[in-house]
Amino acid sequence: MKSTESVERAATSCGYGTAKTSAYRPARVATHADIDAAVSTMTTAFIHDPLWGPAFPDASRRAEQAAAMWRLHVTYALRYS
Numbered sequence: 001m002k003s004t005e006s007v008e009r010a011a012t013s014c015g016y017g018t019a020k021t022s023a024y025r026p027a028r029v030a031t032h033a034d035i036d037a038a039v040s041t042m043t044t045a046f047i048h049d050p051l052w053g054p055a056f057p058d059a060s061r062r063a064e065q066a067a068a069m070w071r072l073h074v075t076y077a078l079r080y081s
Helices: 004-013 032-046 062-080
Strands: none
8 A cells, every 4th residue: 555655756756746735645445324325426426428318318217227337336336345
């Protein structure tokens, strides 16, 4: 696991802010309590993605359908954490 300093140094060298202003938040393993938040994040992140448009062609139902799909993936992924 990288130290906070090495992560901030790497972020700075890639142009992502400076070590003084870089917001470092350590990652943690998701739990079942995080499912709703993870589903919301994934749904929001990919709702306008052109790849998923054909998968969910009805724009009025896209968010609901995508959320159901992401819930399946997130819940399944938790088996391996």
